[in-house]
Amino acid sequence: MSHTVLIIGAGPGGVAAARAVRQYLEAEDRVIVIDRQDEQRLGVTLLSIMRGWHEPEDVTIKPSRVLAGVAEFVPAEATRIDPVNRRVETTTGTLEYDALIVATGAELVPETVPGLVTALENGSAGHCWSLPAALHLRERLRCLAGGRVLIVVTRLPYKCPPAPYEAALLVRDLAVERGIGNSVEVTVVTPEQSPLAVAGPEIGRELVALLNQQGITVLTGEQLVAVDGRHREAQFASGRRELFDLLIAVPPHRAPTFVQEAGLAEVDWVPADLRSMRTRFEGIWAIGDVAAVRIRDTLLVPKAAVFAQQQAEVAARDLARWLGRTAPEPELQAYGRCWFLAGRGVAGAIEGDFLAEPRPKVTFQSPSTDGFALMQQELAAWLAQDPARRH
Structure with a gap:
């Protein structure tokens, strides 16, 4: 029996989830990714654009190209989630799913x-x-x-x-x-x-x-x-x-309106289990900025791309096993590095393990030219996902 996995959002978390899910499913299973825009960029690049160091086209990838051969990309805006009947309504039609990953990112509400x-x-x-x-x-x-x-x-x-x-x-x-x-x-x-x-x-x-x-x-x-x-x-x-x-x-910031209207959110965000990324609805997982992933009573996983990508792997493994496919046990992790752009040619990093006991073990690496070079290498590797950007 074939299954359809639907992913809403083609940001760093959504793309990572599509790739991870694909490797654990059977060939006849479908993976569909929905996003209203066929372009994505890392958050840190918005700062470099603001500073005048990059133009948008310098730091943008197209998910449709990145996901070619991995998932079907649907350029549409999701407008409604029906958790009971397992359907998602979009601006181009209705899609049915067996399993759903919500990776919409956050909505800005000034x-x-x-x-x-x-x-x-x-x-x-x-x-x-x-x-x-x-x-x-x-x-x-x-x-x-x-x-x-x-x-x-x-x-x-x-x-x-x-x-x-x-x-x-x-x-x-x-x-x-x-x-x-x-x-x-x-x-x-x-x-x-x-x-x-x-x-x-x-x-x-x-x-x-x-x-x-x-x-x-x-x-x-x-x-x-x-x-x-x-x-x-x-x-x-x-x-x-x-x-x-x-x-x-x-x-x-908060979860998008259509996500809240579906009953997924509590106090602006979608609670997701740290060990599986499951939401309170059967067959729905949430990852990335839209999710509230609690480590301790007063501590949530930060909203950054590195954590969204880790959560994508956790959700993919749990989802595949839930569908009856063969996949490893989800591996609990919340270790990440966020680059810290501090000026012309210098960058530091905030890095650590947020699962460490009795409190997160985090370090701040002072801005340096070496740090900037490493950040540029990581950005180049991320951009190289897009076949059209490979040199």
């Missing part, structure tokens, strides 16, 4: 912060968590004559956890390059008591020290409640008010 959408529209605010936004912010930074740049983490969790701090360093780097370093003040504000609290307080201290060395201020424990784009003021739950000339806001 409208949940009063005033933020208006500030984004009038140019007093920007962000780099989507390609159009990164391109817009690049132009805004090129025109910046000086003043105060305020970088605010609006809500937790969000994808690419180091990105706000990388953005701060890249803004500083650009200001120095343009000869306006003395005219630009950069401040980062986060609701966490320590930056990147998931990695532990020592990482937070090292990160603050690095930013302080570059003249960047870090404010912690402050929850953004509203933005006044007209008066260029950010307002926080504590009563604190911070003026800005340019606001770079990490937009609130």
